[in-house]
Amino acid sequence: MIPEKQFNIGKILISNSLFLAPMDGFTDHPFRIISKKLGAGVIFSEFINGLDIVNKHPFLEQKIFFTEFERPFAYQIFDDSPERILFAAQFLAERNPDFIDINFGCSAKNVANRGAGAGLLLQPQKISRIISLLVKNLSIPISAKIRLGWDDASLNYLEVSKIIEEEGAAMISVHGRTKKQGYSGSANWKAIEEIKSARNIPIIANGDVNSKDDIQRISSATNCDGVMIGRGAIQNPWIFQRKNIEDVTYQERHTLFSDHFNSILEFYGQKTGMVLFRKHLKSYIKLDHLSRSERIQLFHPLDKIHFLDQVEFYMRSQISSQQA
Ligand SMILES: Cc1cc2nc3c(=O)[nH]c(=O)nc-3n(C[C@H](O)[C@H](O)[C@H](O)COP(=O)(O)O)c2cc1C
Numbered sequence: 001m002i003p004e005k006q007f008n009i010g011k012i013l014i015s016n017s018l019f020l021a022p023m024d025g026f027t028d029h030p031f032r033i034i035s036k037k038l039g040a041g042v043i044f045s046e047f048i049n050g051l052d053i054v055n056k057h058p059f060l061e062q063k064i065f066f067t068e069f070e071r072p073f074a075y076q077i078f079d080d081s082p083e084r085i086l087f088a089a090q091f092l093a094e095r096n097p098d099f100i101d102i103n104f105g106c107s108a109k110n111v112a113n114r115g116a117g118a119g120l121l122l123q124p125q126k127i128s129r130i131i132s133l134l135v136k137n138l139s140i141p142i143s144a145k146i147r148l149g150w151d152d153a154s155l156n157y158l159e160v161s162k163i164i165e166e167e168g169a170a171m172i173s174v175h176g177r178t179k180k181q182g183y184s185g186s187a188n189w190k191a192i193e194e195i196k197s198a199r200n201i202p203i204i205a206n207g208d209v210n211s212k213d214d215i216q217r218i219s220s221a222t223n224c225d226g227v228m229i230g231r232g233a234i235q236n237p238w239i240f241q242r243k244n245i246e247d248v249t250y251q252e253r254h255t256l257f258s259d260h261f262n263s264i265l266e267f268y269g270q271k272t273g274m275v276l277f278r279k280h281l282k283s284y285i286k287l288d289h290l291s292r293s294e295r296i297q298l299f300h301p302l303d304k305i306h307f308l309d310q311v312e313f314y315m316r317s318q319i320s321s322q323q324a
Pocket of ligand 1: 022023024025026046048061076103105106145176206207208209228229231232256
């Protein structure tokens, strides 16, 4: 096993280098808490739209809530306007996060096509302006999350990472795909290694880490300072304990499920919580092992007791067939 690397984001010492990736719609406060309990080192908020801060979006407070337990904790912002990103960052800095991350990687059409997220990879000068504005005006570290470029014909990760470093950012996380790739194909770990070799600030490797062996493999392949896990953590939150899903017992699954379910209901209220929890079901049961009618039943608004009985039944039967 490769020894855990220690490094700094600004003055913050990072001694656990497994990062929970920012994931819109998933890495809310309850999911971050369970990830942290299982051993995630560094935690990001879901991305926060600068426009939502300016316009005081009604769900903003829920989105930006975090607790001391989540530290080291970063807010992630996306937007296309450097001035609005600065406004958002100054607003969020008042909540005292450990650092602020800027999204230069989101490939969703409604983000990238408006010139935010990965859309900014087409405008390196704007990236330069955003990072320099933030570094000059905030006293906490600024980091960035990038992709490799817009498409294969415009791979500019070395240029972009250089700009981000030179403007004073404290760390870069790299998802080893282009905007055009979306989530298709596989992440290019070699390109992440090139960035790591060329830069002096900490580089975090991201993309396609789905098992405990992948953590080792991406660390060796990229030599990065940390490893960021996204979809692998939704499928298997125990990955932060360096455990594969096959090795998670029924009891462990049941305990985490109850904890997660109750905290979602507490955080959002029972009605909304019951709806929102559905998307986390795949952390606990294999939905593709259920029949269509079983799935429909599970996603149909059931009362809480009935829902819990059903999930427990599927968890138990899936574990026993796995062990048989
Ligand atoms: C549902 C979902 C939501 C995401 N939301 C964000 C986000 O808010 N900010 C961000 O930088 N990346 C976001 N991403 C990208 C992930 O952070 C990560 O870079 C990507 O999933 C690749 O890592 P993985 O292979 O470990 O999943 C999202 C990904 C998914 C699947």
